[in-house]
Amino acid sequence: MNSMRKFLLSRPGKLLVYREITNVDMACKARLMSSSSRRGSAVTTQSQFLEAKVPQLMSNSNERGNQHSPWIPDSTVQEVCDHYQGLADEGKSNFMSAVASGMGVRHDKILTEASQLQSQVGREDAAILQAEKRLRLSLVPGYSTLFSHISRLQGGVKFLVDLRADLLDHLLSQQSLQNEAELKALNDTLKDLLIGWFAAGMLNLERVMWSSSCDMLEKISQYEAVHPVRNWTDIKHRVGPYRRCFVFTHSSMPNEPLVILHTALTRDISASIQSIVRKQNDIAVGVKSGEENPEEAQAAIFYSITSTQKGLQGVELGNHLIKSVVKELQSEFPSMHLFSSLSPIPGFRDWLISQINKQVKDEHNTSLFTSQELDSFKSALNITSPQALSTLKKVIVTNEWVKSESLVKSLQSPLMRLCARYLYVEKRRKMALNPVANFHLRNGATMWRLNWLGDTSPRGLAASCGMMVNYRYYLENTSSLSQRYIETQNIKASKQILDLVGNGSSNADMGTVNSKL
Incomplete structure (x- = not known):
């Protein structure tokens, strides 16, 4: 630090810049601290409301864990719901943060009950069962009990569905890892309850x-x-x-x-x-x-x-x-x-453009289009420039290609091949990258047919260059195919899909293609 100070003192101009940067940095930190302080105060206000209305559900309550579902008057539960619905978006976010942090499990209580259970080992079954019950109750967060009470109100389930929608939005804006972890736990609990209620x-x-x-x-x-x-x-x-x-x-x-x-x-x-x-x-x-x-x-x-x-x-x-x-x-x-x-293919055009951008940066990369295909594009575009890919990207983004019969013809084979690759080969967490494909494959469907110009509306062109796909349900096989996909991520596909993928395997590193089915 002293050497830096000597360096800056020897150069007055740099010292002035350093001071300005330092002042800006301190001002930013002050604003962040002020914003954090205001938010903390707002969350505290919501916590105080909850402590006043449902003290038995708060983490700091001595009553927590002594009974599975403490009695709370319906009028009080309704008041909590009305209070939340009357809040603006920021107030709702603060309320959810207060619920997540103030109604979670008591970790000290869990450790105590776990120790008590361990001490009962070797004793009679009744004592062990009681200790297990106390441990089980200590693992139930207070907000789970609150949600159960809300679900019994007229319109309560709808309230909770809307609350989770707000919660999912709130999670996207989190900057505090601690608050995010608490909100995720809140979301997991509410999701599990909804899964049961909407079986x-x-x-x-x-x-x-x-x-x-x-x-x-x-x-x-x-x-x-x-x-x-x-x-x-x-x-x-x-x-x-x-x-x-x-x-x-x-x-x-x-x-x-x-x-x-x-x-x-x-x-x-x-x-x-x-x-x-x-x-x-x-x-x-x-x-x-x-x-x-x-x-x-x-x-x-x-x-x-x-x-x-x-x-x-x-x-x-x-x-x-x-x-x-x-x-x-x-x-x-x-x-x-x-x-x-007859399904859309959202995301294909965005994926295609990202792949074109990669090939534009590396003109020797032929993992996307072959030299013959590039020559065909140049002919259809009536250009001789080596910037054929950049021009092609422009006409794809603007949907101009669909107005040209020659472009439609020259693009059909490569785009069908690349779309098959996108659907069949590209993965996210080992599952199909495309969300619609993943949905139908999880249901036990077969990736059956890719359809050229299946949706020529502006929406269809923007999503998938106009292509659509059939996922066929062979009723006698759906259960086994669903299980196979979920367990092994193996995609059942028709000969058309596999042929399209295979046609591009010599031009791109697409991994091992399954044997034709």
Whole structure:
């Protein structure tokens, strides 16, 4: 430090800069400390409210652990809920931090009870069972008891679902590791409770039709996240002849669709979403309005599945809904034997652009496109510049390529190959990188067919350069395939997918490709 001081004193200009930087640094630290202090004070205010209303649930209470579920008047629990709902976003964040830190487990109590259990070894079973019970109760955080009380209120379960949605948002903004750990523990506890409350046997399967309530139809329209509904005529078409819309509801959240599945009834497995949502189904032509020919409904195409409640993230609903709908359709149409999704491929174009950027930096890298493919792009783009990849990236990002017949033709083979690689080879934690692929594969589906220009809407082009994929459900194999994927991460794929992946294996390091199935 002394040598640095001598150096700065010998150079007045640098000393001035050093002082300015030091002053700015101290000012930043002061603001951070002030902000932290204000936040700490706000959290303390929420803690004081909780201590006043539910003192028996606080970590510092001597009553904690003495009984499994202390009695709390419903009016008090409702007051806690009303208090939270009346807070602004920052106040809600402070409330959740106060709950996480003030209603967690008492670690000293756990250690004491664990020691007591150890001391009972060798004694009679009754003493050991009592010691185990006390240890088990000490492991239950106070907020778990609070959530159980809230769930019994009218609208309480919906309150907790919304609370978890807020909690997930709050977790993303954490800077304190201690606070983040406490909030994660709070989230894990609430998620486990919701998994139990929203088990498959507690959900109600409902078919939504044009005769359903306006409220339900409006929610179906508003929640649609995959293929947006344009107007009332559009929603009428999606719940009309040769279409099925099913939802899961819960008795604690009446008239609230938790997950929505749109299904098209067709002759065979659809390759294009335009044929489903943009025009009347061809098998409906010549049929009186409202009537269906069961013999024409050989395939069920699941073209949109939407979870509507962020607070139920991680709670398995979609898998159960698909299985329930399959049983319902088999009962209605005994001859139906084809079950498949027609799925978007979110993230492919972003992945593709990132890969192009890598190849732009290394022109000798041919892991993405071969020299022959690059020559084909140059011809289609009518350029001779070596910057073909940069130009190609631009036309892909702007969707200009789809307007050029020559570009569409030259891009089909390489983009199909790369999309198959993205779906089949690219992984995250050993599972399929693409979230939609991971969902269907976990359900036991087969990656069956990649469809060129399956969705040419601006949304489809932006997500996957217009490609869609079918995940086919072979009912006799779904359980075994689901287990195999979860345990070994092995993806069951059709010959088309494997051929596409194999065609690029000589150009890219894509790992070992499974034997053709």
